[in-house]
Every structure is written in C-alpha cells, then in structure tokens.
Amino acid sequence: MDRNIGNSLRTDTGQEKFNVLVNSTTPVQIDFNTKDTKADEKGKMIPGETIHTDFSVGTDNSGKVEDVSFSKSVITVYARNIEVLEQASNDGNKKTSGDLYRTPIPENLNFSDILGAILGHEIGHTQKENVLTMAKGGNAETEPTKVSNKILEELKN
Amino acid sequence: MNNKIFKVLFFCLIFMNVLAQKKDKIETEKCIRKEIVNFFINVNRFDVQKKNDLNSIHIFEIVEKRVLGYDEIGIYFCSDLSSHRKKYLLLKNNQEIKILNSTNVSTNMEEIASFLKKNNVSNSKSILYLKECLEIIDSNIEKIVDKAIDEQQWVKCDN
Numbered sequence: 009m010d011r012n013i014g015n016s017l018r019t020d021t022g023q024e025k026f027n028v029l030v031n032s033t034t035p036v037q038i039d040f041n042t043k044d045t046k047a048d049e050k051g052k053m054i055p056g057e058t059i060h061t062d063f064s065v066g067t068d069n070s071g072k073v074e075d076v077s078f079s080k081s082v083i084t085v086y087a088r089n090i091e092v093l094e095q096a097s098n099d100g101n102k103k104t105s106g107d108l109y110r111t112p113i114p115e116n117l118n119f120s121d122i123l124g125a126i127l128g129h130e131i132g133h134t135q136k137e138n139v140l141t142m143a144k145g146g147n148a149e150t151e152p153t154k155v156s157n158k159i160l161e162e163l164k165n
Numbered sequence: 166m167n168n169k170i171f172k173v174l175f176f177c178l179i180f181m182n183v184l185a186q187k188k189d190k191i192e193t194e195k196c197i198r199k200e201i202v203n204f205f206i207n208v209n210r211f212d213v214q215k216k217n218d219l220n221s222i223h224i225f226e227i228v229e230k231r232v233l234g235y236d237e238i239g240i241y242f243c244s245d246l247s248s249h250r251k252k253y254l255l256l257k258n259n260q261e262i263k264i265l266n267s268t269n270v271s272t273n274m275e276e277i278a279s280f281l282k283k284n285n286v287s288n289s290k291s292i293l294y295l296k297e298c299l300e301i302i303d304s305n306i307e308k309i310v311d312k313a314i315d316e317q318q319w320v321k322c323d324n
Contacts, residue, residue, distance in 0.1 A: 071231030
C-alpha cells in the first residue's frame with residue numbers, strides 16, 4: 009500500500025507532498041475506504057477528506073485564535089468515487105471527464121494518477137497552517153486546490 | 166500633564182481588558198458544546214463514543230472572529246475542523262442557541278435576518294453577518310452531506 013501511495017505521488021509536486029507526508033511531525037494515517045461513496049448535497053462525489061484527532065485551539069485573552077494543535081490527521085480516500093472518476097476520464101469524451109475540487113480532470117488518467125492528485129490535496133489539509141486558517145474562519149481550500157491542480161497539470165505532460 | 170496621560174492610558178487598558186473578558190460562564194459553554202456534540206452524533210458526523218469529547222468541536226463567531234465565550238449575542242459556525250465537511254451556523258442569544266440545520270437556504274436566511282433584527286444589530290454589521298453567512302452556506306454545498314435533520318429549535322443552556 010505504501011508503494012502504491014508513493015507511486016501515485018510520482019509527479020514533482022506529488023513527490024514534494026510525499027516528503028511532507030513522511031516527514032510530518034504529527035502522524036498522518038491514510039485510510040482506503042472501498043465501501044462508501046460520499047457525496048455532496050447535489051450528489052457530486054467527494055473523493056477524500058481529512059479529519060484531525062484531539063485538536064485544541066489556542067487563543068489570546070480576547071478569544072482570537074492564535075494556534076492549533078492536534079495529535080493525528082486521518083486522510084480517508086473513497087476508492088469507489090475514484091473508480092468513477094477514472095472511468096469518466098477514460099470514456100473518450102472530454103465533456104464527461106468530471107472534475108476534482110472544481111478542476112476538470114484531464115483525459116486518460118488512471119486510478120493511481122487521480123489518487124495522487126487527491127492525496128496531494130488532502131496532505132495539504134494535514135498541515136498546521138491549513139488547520140489554523142480553517143480555525144480562523146478562512147478558506148482552507150485555496151492552497152490544497154493549487155496542489156491538486158498542479159499535479160493534474162503535471163500528469164498531462 | 167504626564168500624570169494625566171498616564172491616567173488616561175491606565176483607564177484605556179482597564180476598559181480594553183473588560184471588553185476582552187470572557188462573558189459566558191464555563192457551565193454555559195460546556196452545555197453549548199454538549200448540545201453541538203449531540204447534534205453531530207445525531208447527524209452521524211460523530212460516533213456515540215465521542216459524547217463526552219466536548220473539545221472536539223470548534224465554535225467561532227463569524228464577524229467578531231473569536232471563539233465561543235466572549236460574545237453574549239452572535240452568529241457562530243461550528244465544525245470539527247475536518248476538510249470537505251459542512252460548517253453549521255449557530256445563533257446565540259445569551260444562554261440560548263439554535264443550530265441552523267435546515268436544508269432550505271431561505272429558511273436559514275430568514276432565521277438569520279430575524280435574529281439580526283430582533284437584536285437591533287446595526288445595518289453595517291448586519292451586512293457583514295449576512296455576507297459571512299452566505300459564504301458559509303455557499304461553501305457547504307460542495308461538502309459531504311450529513312444525515313438531514315430538518316428542524317430548528319432554540320435550546321436553553323442555563324445550568
């Protein structure tokens with residue numbers, strides 16, 4: 009399984025994120041969920057998510073968030089949703105390739121390619137700065153989406 | 166002259182400190198957290214084992230940009246800080262809270278508008294609240310759906 013993750017993160021940006029993953033001081037667990045098909049309220053599939061355990065938020069004496077800490081991050085990737093995206097990317101029709109975090113998926117990507125883009129994105133959510141952004145009410149999707157977009161771009165070449 | 170400046174600075178510091186003080190009692194905060202954790206269990210976000218893990222949620226005032234405890238009246242979001250999961254809006258009026266969990270956007274916006282009006286929130290601040298709320302509601306569309314419980318009730322946390 010580790011080798012598959014390493015393979016899926018084989019682009020330059022993917023490699024950077026793999027290094028972030030293996031060098032993280034906070035443990036990161038990756039779960040492959042082969043059972044569920046998580047979706048949003050429009051029925052669009054969500055390919056992955058990241059949760060943090062034992063988090064605590066540090067504030068100043070006026071209640072402003074200054075810091076966050078957590079003991080572990082758990083990334084869950086939904087394999088069945090990735091399979092659907094893989095099929096869409098290989099159906100010979102550019103219009104039906106679907107999208108990943110709002111970015112159209114290029115044609116002819118395999119499961120491992122799509123998994124790499126998802127992991128690159130979700131690894132971004134394991135970063136302390138990203139959790140801090142979320143705790144301060146900011147948009148925590150901006151940076152991880154840049155990463156998944158970059159990986160998708162690299163996979164085209 | 167120097168003495169006068171010192172006095173003014175001293176009272177300013179005291180005033181700022183008073184403003185920054187926590188306003189909610191620990192019991193109230195605990196009760197609010199308990200209500201939200203129970204809600205998260207009911208919508209299948211949390212396992213029942215998390216029942217007593219009251220720090221597993223983050224509650225944040227969306228305009229004042231501070232955590233629960235410092236604003237008697239306000240609109241908050243509550244979340245478990247996981248990616249791609251919905252943030253719930255929560256109205257707080259002293260010890261009473263209401264989680265806006267309707268799947269109908271208009272119902273939630275109606276609730277928010279009437280809350281702002283009832284509490285005489287200024288127009289400029291109301292605009293900020295409405296903007297923030299809309300942003301959260303919009304970002305919730307592309308999030309993993311929880312089990313829907315389409316009812317909204319005020320809950321009193323007075324113990």
